[in-house]
Amino acid sequence: MATKISPLSGFPELLPEQRYVEQQVIDTLRHTFELHGFAGIETRAVEPLDQLLRKGDTSKEVYLLRRLHEESAEGHAGLGLHFDLTVPFARYVLENAGKLEFPFRRYQVQKAWRGERPQEGRYREFTQADIDIIGRDVLPFHHDVEVTRVMVDALNRLDFLPGFRLQVNNRKLIQGFYAGLGITDGDEVMRVVDKLDKLPTERVRSMLVEEAGLDGATADRVLGLATIRATDDSFVAAVRALGVEHELLEEGLAELAELVSSCADLVSDRVRVEADLSIARGLDYYTGTVFETRLDGYESMGSICSGGRYDALASDGRTTYPGVGISLGVSRVVVPLLARTGLTATRRVPSVVVVALTDEGSRPASEAVAHALRARDIACEVAPSPQKFGKQIRFAERRGIPYVWFLSDGGHQVKDIRSGEQVDADPTTWTPPAEDLRPTITSKEQNQ
Amino acid sequence: MATKISPLSGFPELLPEQRYVEQQVIDTLRHTFELHGFAGIETRAVEPLDQLLRKGDTSKEVYLLRRLHEESAEGHAGLGLHFDLTVPFARYVLENAGKLEFPFRRYQVQKAWRGERPQEGRYREFTQADIDIIGRDVLPFHHDVEVTRVMVDALNRLDFLPGFRLQVNNRKLIQGFYAGLGITDGDEVMRVVDKLDKLPTERVRSMLVEEAGLDGATADRVLGLATIRATDDSFVAAVRALGVEHELLEEGLAELAELVSSCADLVSDRVRVEADLSIARGLDYYTGTVFETRLDGYESMGSICSGGRYDALASDGRTTYPGVGISLGVSRVVVPLLARTGLTATRRVPSVVVVALTDEGSRPASEAVAHALRARDIACEVAPSPQKFGKQIRFAERRGIPYVWFLSDGGHQVKDIRSGEQVDADPTTWTPPAEDLRPTITSKEQNQ
Structure with missing residues (x-):
């Protein structure tokens, strides 16, 4: 392009x-x-032009349609938007x-x-x-x-x-x-x-x-x-x-x-x-x-x-x-x-959670967490690449996503990146507070 | 028209x-x-025509726009759908x-x-x-x-x-x-x-x-x-x-x-x-x-x-x-x-209930029932006119609406017009079964 x-x-x-x-x-x-x-x-x-032009005063504002290689310049079968x-x-x-x-x-x-x-x-x-x-x-x-x-x-x-x-x-x-x-x-x-x-x-x-x-x-x-x-x-x-x-x-x-x-x-x-x-x-x-x-x-x-x-x-x-x-x-x-x-909107994406990625090989494990969350109508996404966790948190932050999910051998934890609070969590039971589940509407002035 | x-x-x-x-x-x-x-x-x-025509093989299918009283027949600023x-x-x-x-x-x-x-x-x-x-x-x-x-x-x-x-x-x-x-x-x-x-x-x-x-x-x-x-x-x-x-x-x-x-x-x-x-x-x-x-x-x-x-x-x-x-x-x-x-759809309208109308003077009472139901996310409509109840039931039937609500001095009753079952009901607490709440999808063949 x-x-x-x-x-x-x-x-x-x-x-x-x-x-x-x-x-x-x-x-x-x-x-x-x-x-x-x-x-x-x-x-x-589209409507036939004769229908659209019944109200005389708006006739000048109508867009006519014509196909590119059509012979007539009169509009495609007299159609307008x-x-x-x-x-x-x-x-x-x-x-x-x-x-x-x-x-x-x-x-x-x-x-x-x-x-x-x-x-x-x-x-x-x-x-x-x-x-x-x-x-x-x-x-x-x-x-x-x-x-x-x-x-x-x-x-x-x-x-x-x-x-x-x-x-x-x-x-x-x-x-x-x-x-x-x-x-x-x-x-x-x-x-x-x-x-x-x-x-x-x-x-x-x-x-x-x-x-x-x-x-x-x-x-x-x-x-x-x-x-x-x-x-x-x-x-x-x-x-x-x-x-x-x-x-x-x-x-x-x-x-x-x-x-x-x-x-x-x-x-x-x-x-x-x-x-x-x-x-x-x-x-x-x-x-x-x-x-x-x-x-x-x-x-x-x-x-x-x-x-x-x-x-x-x-x-x-x-x-x-x-x-x-x-x-x-x-x-x-x-x-x-x-x-x-x-x-x-309070965030740029529907996701309420970013599931962090420990390394590229463990992507299926992170995907499984996301799958379990989605099964309970919790919108989420897996981090695009296994960067340092600090970078993955900033990835969430830039989008306004409030939670980051971490997998480790010891078990799963979820972090509220606004408060910094991090707690043990199970993808089959953890639910974000109702007010975080979907983006809400705010004004930039209120936010600052 | x-x-x-x-x-x-x-x-x-x-x-x-x-x-x-x-x-x-x-x-x-x-x-x-x-x-x-x-x-x-x-x-x-709409997009500028030069963008739309980059894929040569579909160019013939593009609809051009032109304003009705525009001088040029070349399309409005070269725009197409x-x-x-x-x-x-x-x-x-x-x-x-x-x-x-x-x-x-x-x-x-x-x-x-x-x-x-x-x-x-x-x-x-x-x-x-x-x-x-x-x-x-x-x-x-x-x-x-x-x-x-x-x-x-x-x-x-x-x-x-x-x-x-x-x-x-x-x-x-x-x-x-x-x-x-x-x-x-x-x-x-x-x-x-x-x-x-x-x-x-x-x-x-x-x-x-x-x-x-x-x-x-x-x-x-x-x-x-x-x-x-x-x-x-x-x-x-x-x-x-x-x-x-x-x-x-x-x-x-x-x-x-x-x-x-x-x-x-x-x-x-x-x-x-x-x-x-x-x-x-x-x-x-x-x-x-x-x-x-x-x-x-x-x-x-x-x-x-x-x-x-x-x-x-x-x-x-x-x-x-x-x-x-x-x-x-x-x-x-x-x-x-x-x-x-x-x-x-199993019905032609979102309403799950028709609130019946005893006479035109009692429309506010029927509206109040509808208002109470809507406050709890139950879609409903008030019958358009105080016909005989049999006709009001057929009004619901033709639309596929499963329930009709009746007001009387003795209290409120709701009728499931499919089974004929009629029970006492309170508009601030009555809830239809989950499967009735919204229209579902069926095929006419299955229905008959």
């Missing part, structure tokens, strides 16, 4: 001790999702509807690709973890509560990460409020209001008047709605105080109030749930509940966990499969954290 | 109960690799050499892509599981033994799959033998001998004479070598009986004999290790040990687990990083097995 090796911008790669952190995040998510009855699936990395896991999942449900049981709960942890400009938290290749519940014809609202609770449960379990603020809203609430105000182009108003997290309120107000054609009083009430926030159902009274009435608004208020109160028992100092009436999820396909999530200390990255209710994403013309889901940007959370906080 | 949904040839997708089988394979591999001290990494899906995990890993080692500890053991389970014609066991998108050990400057031979033993250990643990026959050989043995016979173009001879598994011996002999320019006696001895097989070191005597002498041949014989005898204690009825002197791994970069593996009953698919020693794959000009590795084609094994044997 030639030289000239350099990283590709937007395609982050991790060192083994960093990958361990990402793997722990994924394992924790998967464990939580399975506890809640979600089945894991994967979809292929998926840019999220929702569009492929909707296609999977339609393709396999006859073989699935509904309501269908699935989780999916996979890579996705977008050709956009790389920046912190935005990558061209990234891992997402999605949960969705799909019904056939109908999907009761309690499933909106369910996916929220599952994600809050998962985020609570990721206790080595900073805190999360889950912001929830409801499209019916917004649309009903706008309809009650007599606004005809609600989508355009929503698009402008979406800019509140980037532009000053005054600027957004001007845009509502000039671009969306609202009168000043209506614009003020629209902005009044968008500034309401509450961690309980007190937002209902705040909305009512704005004096707008509409059936759809009532429906949205009731749903959002139920969502917030149903999560109250799971909320912690680290993971909060907040009704935030500015959240609208732009041009997406959502029809009810919408989610965004901010990572404490990384608010400038925007939402790292988003989703909502979509009643019409998957339909084969005869049957509609309404769904609700939420998607955590694993890379968006993990990669910036690794870089900024030095989050890392 | 419009209609017109159909599978893409060469991009297999699995139903949840099938994905569970694949996930079990991957989890078992990962667990085994970690027990042996291998650290997990992932590399990006990786077609294996070895080339990216060699690049990763060079890129991160200063941050890694050697010998570096890593495993990597990821998708790869090749644009070749799909057939059973050959897909355009597939999952591979690789282990490799990389040294700096040198890598002693005992690591060849190590990767073999790790993979044999892993295959032994995949006890729901058919048996495996690991075929090992050594390039030094072949090259030394050819050199001892005075053959100058060993690569060409090796290429012809590689056809022995597809063509009759007589045909290969003609090709050796006509295409590779050997005389008849030499061709006979080349074929004599290629037909030697043994499950112990008796192959050494068989090679010696062919009367060829060369230093490199002796080195290869010694290494191969050590490899075969060092695995003797791990060999089982299901997983055998055999010296097969016809194995050469074609045009690959191997320099010593080579592996191929046949899946019992699926021999026509060819090798499903291959690899070997590569002394010169990764080099930055100053330092060389010799390595040895082996790669299991997870999709190549799992996808045909699912199709042919109906291998599947």
Whole structure:
């Protein structure tokens, strides 16, 4: 392999001790999702281009595939890499509807690709973890509560990460409020209001008047709605105080109030749930509940966990499969954290023990010790060469492996190289303390 | 989403109960690799095209990337999807050499892509599981033994799959033998001998004479070598009986004999290790040990687990990083097995319990039971609607969930819907039998 090796911008790669952190995040998510009855699936990395381009606003970011010696430059049979896991999942449900049981709960942890400009938290290749519940014809609202609770449960379990603020809203609430105000182009108003997290309120107000054609009083009430926030159902009274009435608004208020109160028992100092009436999820396909999530200390990255209710994403013309889901940007959370906080595994390898090697001829004896330890699920490795024991200990030390096992004619001993304590040990019974068995997660700052 | 949904040839997708089988394979591999001290990494899906095309024979199979609105049709900055995990890993080692500890053991389970014609066991998108050990400057031979033993250990643990026959050989043995016979173009001879598994011996002999320019006696001895097989070191005597002498041949014989005898204690009825002197791994970069593996009953698919020693794959000009590795084609094994044997999970969801719902108003009480069960790592779900209990039981049955939990004023009861047995239960103490806790793997034929 030639030289000239350099990283590709937007395609982050991790060192083994960093990958361990990402793997722990994924394992924790998967464990939580399975506890809640979600089945894991994967979809292929590619979709037909016409499926990928249905959401016009992301079309420019799609990666097309072409085989090297293919005649056409139009892409291999019109295939592109998926840019999220929702569009492929909707296609999977339609393709396999006859073989699935509904309501269908699935989780999916996979890579996705977008050709956009790389920046912190935005990558061209990234891992997402999605949960969705799909019904056939109908999907009761309690499933909106369910996916929220599952994600809050998962985020609570990721206790080595900073805190999360889950912001929830409801499209019916917004649309009903706008309809009650007599606004005809609600989508355009929503698009402008979406800019509140980037532009000053005054600027957004001007845009509502000039671009969306609202009168000043209506614009003020629209902005009044968008500034309401509450961690309980007190937002209902705040909305009512704005004096707008509409059936759809009532429906949205009731749903959002139920969502917030149903999560109250799971909320912690680290993971909060907040009704935030500015959240609208732009041009997406959502029809009810919408989610965004901010990572404490990384608010400038925007939402790292988003989703909502979509009643019409998957339909084969005869049957509609309404769904609700939420998607955590694993890379968006993990990669910036690794870089900024030095989050890392306590060791670079899974091994908890290095079995020392007295001389090359006694390798089978050392291997037998390793074999006995592995039979009891203790990860270990045999020293690569029969160097002086001091060097073998330093070999373990450099990898962060806490124990070294010595064989001698008198019997076996194991040394905790952190404390220096060395005790007699039998490979068929010795067990390391539970906290040493696997690497744990720490930050370099804490370590020093 | 419009209609017109159909599978893409060469991009297999699995139903949840099938994905569970694949996930079990991957989890078992990962667990085994970690027990042996291998650290997990992932590399990006894309590599610069000049890296991917170094192995000329696969160049036609590479998928190029291009962004939708990109000017150039030449591919996005010359990027393509990786077609294996070895080339990216060699690049990763060079890129991160200063941050890694050697010998570096890593495993990597990821998708790869090749644009070749799909057939059973050959897909355009597939999952591979690789282990490799990389040294700096040198890598002693005992690591060849190590990767073999790790993979044999892993295959032994995949006890729901058919048996495996690991075929090992050594390039030094072949090259030394050819050199001892005075053959100058060993690569060409090796290429012809590689056809022995597809063509009759007589045909290969003609090709050796006509295409590779050997005389008849030499061709006979080349074929004599290629037909030697043994499950112990008796192959050494068989090679010696062919009367060829060369230093490199002796080195290869010694290494191969050590490899075969060092695995003797791990060999089982299901997983055998055999010296097969016809194995050469074609045009690959191997320099010593080579592996191929046949899946019992699926021999026509060819090798499903291959690899070997590569002394010169990764080099930055100053330092060389010799390595040895082996790669299991997870999709190549799992996808045909699912199709042919109906291998599947005992249930379609992780849940072991459905908590029944008396009426919609008592959903919080049912959720509280589920919460208590999950707190003790028991996967469960609450029934989606308060249908008659008979229907809720059938809901569980259709998913293969073995238990239904009932709440009543008198207390809680749990029913094993297979036996009909129903007993009093407390959600803070009840635990299902260990064999029910997670789905297990079965085949549809066994089930019926």
